[in-house]
Amino acid sequence: MHLLLVDGSTFIFRAYHALPPLTRKSDGLPMGAVSGFCNMLFKLTDDLKGEDAPTHMAVIFDYSGKSFRNDFYPEYKAHRPPAPEDLVPQFPLTRAATRAFSILGIEQEGFEADDLIATYALMAKAMGGRTTIVSSDKDLMQLIDDEGTIRMLDTMKNRWIGPEEVLEKFGVTPDKVIEVQALAGDSVDNIPGVPGIGVKTAALLINEFGDLETLLARAGEIKQNKRRENLIEFAEQARISRQLVTLKTDVPVEHPLGEMERQPLTPSVLLPFLKALELNSFSRRMAAFLEADLDAFEPDPEFAAKSGTSNPGSEPNAGNGGENASDNSPAAHAETVLARIKAIPVNHDKYQTVRDEEALARWVEAIVARGHVALDTETTGLDNQQAALVGICLATEPGQACYIPLAHTEGEDDMFGGGKAEGQMDLVRAIEMLKPVLEDPSILKILQNAKYDMGILARYGVDLAPIDDTMLLSYAIDGARNNGMDALSDHWLDHRPIKFSDLAGSGKKQKTFDQLEISEAAKYAAEDADITLRLWHVLKSRLVAKKSVTLYETLERPLVPVLARMEARGICVDRQILARLSGDFAQRAAALEAEAHTIAGEKFNP
Structure with missing residues (x-):
């Protein structure tokens, strides 16, 4: 047996x-x-x-x-x-x-x-x-x-x-x-x-x-x-x-x-069930596998859609959650999700700071058990090809988030430029522990502006996939406006996240993220992951209601890793050709300037 x-x-x-x-x-x-x-x-x-x-x-x-x-x-x-x-x-x-x-x-x-x-x-x-x-x-x-x-x-x-x-x-x-x-x-x-x-x-x-x-x-x-x-x-x-x-x-x-003894597949049972669920491609595949005529079977009435039920594509208010939307419509579902997520308070004191391997191992286990994780990288700048990784924040449930400090410094004003702050994991070891879940095809990674974080993590040997991007979800649903995390949080969650300038200051004296105290940085960073996860719940549920699934799934999301690779690889430039073009353009500009002066009868703009 x-x-x-x-x-x-x-x-x-x-x-x-x-x-x-x-x-x-x-x-x-x-x-x-x-x-x-x-x-x-x-x-x-x-x-x-x-x-x-x-x-x-x-x-x-x-x-x-x-x-x-x-x-x-x-x-x-x-x-x-x-x-x-x-x-x-x-x-x-x-x-x-x-x-x-x-x-x-x-x-x-x-x-x-x-x-x-x-x-x-x-x-x-x-x-x-x-x-x-x-x-x-x-x-x-x-x-x-x-x-x-x-x-x-x-x-x-x-x-x-x-x-x-x-x-x-x-x-x-x-x-x-x-x-x-x-x-x-x-x-x-x-x-x-x-x-x-x-x-x-x-x-x-x-x-x-x-x-x-x-x-x-x-x-x-x-x-x-x-x-x-x-x-x-x-x-x-x-x-x-x-x-x-x-x-x-x-x-x-x-x-x-x-009772568990294996039984052969029965076309008269399996194919009507699949047809009732309207899994058309899979139905044809199974019919071919069973060498059965799919057209010979009617959908199983027990599981088929009942007559009179509404098609969400024909709902007059299916895209906006209007009061005429059916209780079972995608629009009504999206409104239910929104209400549930908004009801969960944002409590910065509940966020955790992960400082050792044992604590990180518990978070890795939680990620595997949940099957998805929202994450964000904290860095020293906005250029993901130059900025250094300072920390990583994670969220597995709304309100359950953490920050993993990796490269915060202290004593930056002394003559030696400061050293690594205490209470942080080794960066290489942290990446080593996170890499399996960040690359696991069965675990969804949720980010805001995923292209940036993919570029950062790629430089540390992590091929981040699969991903969902709340910025692109918002873009697919509502177009190119207010797609930043702060604006989305204010609009959908009625919550205004901590501003970076409140912690780091502004202008010439603005600190970089690695110069922030870990205790304060942790609240800001963990909130990023928490809010991203909340927005994902809200926006993902609206894709069907707004008829934006095809745009997001076939165009916007697949392009993220493509663009990330393009940014990482850059373009090849031939300096000699550029130099020749520069000289040619300068000569042509001088000739055109002389021609203009001749037409005007005098020199101008000396």
């Missing part, structure tokens, strides 16, 4: 963030995540051949609502924002898509998908089978074994994950992963851990003491004062964290493994 278990949430969110907005033409129903989900599901099953071909398969979904973990720790995942509103109606369609592909979809009240995956994986192992878990979720890495009977597959990076990859990520073997997670915590899931201990330190401690309980019992032996005090003070918090990260392997599952 080879059991293939797909982490449904990972597929859904990666499909949602990786693809541009897509709606069903007949009624405007959001369809991007469903389309991506179907393509990913088919590619997965088509790619796994030979020994990797599964005999049994299921897609495991998270059941909406709380899990048993909330019973003993109510704060678990409590601060997670709701799913994007245009994604919500697509959740049931992904379940239906799974069934249409002749695959069993499973979710169970009170348990998370990870618990079901853990239970089924061990059931298969007990029967002498092996399991492949299709996910990159770090929480599932505790299941990997040395025998190779349980392994993971990250389809976005086309990478198998085994014991060596787990050791590389956590610094420990798979059986010790929960010990490290208990200490390090997880800000994404609101798992507290022990303050001041990140993955790197946690791995060192577990490798030295063996497990969490032994470490806590011998905490008094720790030489570092603060670390020792935190381990003693937050011992119970670490134990609770261990409970939270430990996957349940004995869930009373409702579907036996026998």
Whole structure:
């Protein structure tokens, strides 16, 4: 038996963030995540051949609502924002898509998908089978074994994950992963851990003491004062964290493994479903793959657009959110998003300053879990081919942002010109840690004027992609006016960001960003990323309503990396030709001047 278990949430969110907005033409129903989900599901099953071909398969979904973990720790995942509103109606369609592909979809009240995956994986192992878990979720890495009977597959990076990859990520073997997670915590899931201990330190401690309980019992032996005090003070918090990260392997599952046996695709089920969703290109592709006549099948009435529903393209007020817009129209959705984002206060005191590797590692994990990140670079000037990188700011959710200072200076007025300020990461190491997520094709990077930041980061060896640009979103929607971040923030969010001149002054005495105090620079920089992310939510949701998707997705966005490369490469100039042209132009100008004087009968403008 080879059991293939797909982490449904990972597929859904990666499909949602990786693809541009897509709606069903007949009624405007959001369809991007469903389309991506179907393509990913088919590619997965088509790619796994030979020994990797599964005999049994299921897609495991998270059941909406709380899990048993909330019973003993109510704060678990409590601060997670709701799913994007245009994604919500697509959740049931992904379940239906799974069934249409002749695959069993499973979710169970009170348990998370990870618990079901853990239970089924061990059931298969007990029967002498092996399991492949299709996910990159770090929480599932505790299941990997040395025998190779349980392994993971990250389809976005086309990478198998085994014991060596787990050791590389956590610094420990798979059986010790929960010990490290208990200490390090997880800000994404609101798992507290022990303050001041990140993955790197946690791995060192577990490798030295063996497990969490032994470490806590011998905490008094720790030489570092603060670390020792935190381990003693937050011992119970670490134990609770261990409970939270430990996957349940004995869930009373409702579907036996026998129900997961692979079944062939059925044209009479799959093609009507795809036609109902109006995924026309994919429908034709699947019909060709199945050697079936697509025209022989009618759209599945259960999923087809109902008669009488409005086409957003014909709504008289679909572009402006007018009062006559349908509640389900793209315009109404855009107004809902705007109201939700504006209701979230901007609190500079909640922004974080990242000063070490452990803190940055937590932000990298949050980025991977969320699937997108807003970012901005802070530099010493406006020319991205000359300016030096001073810091990087990130935001994963509205109100959740940080600043990573890298090259701030102090003592600039002394005779030696100052040195590097304390409390900053090594620039090379920070870039090394961020580079994988900044280049990850499954993680969307959101920027304001992305071309500038792409030019900066390219000089540090980072090929930034894929990107969304709030400046270009605004341009595609409203034209060439008020596309700067401050103007957009004032217009859409009723918020005026901190001005650079308020911190750096103006005129000849204006400071460069590296000369600013880190504490003040952090508020300004983190706000940049936070506001950019908020604007992205607002503007991205308006693309469909304003009928600007094609302009943005086929022209404006694809041009950004092209223009960035052109700026970086410059143009080739032949100085000798320019010199000859200059001499020729000077002679011709003198001749024309003499001719003018002759016509006038006298010299003028001496």
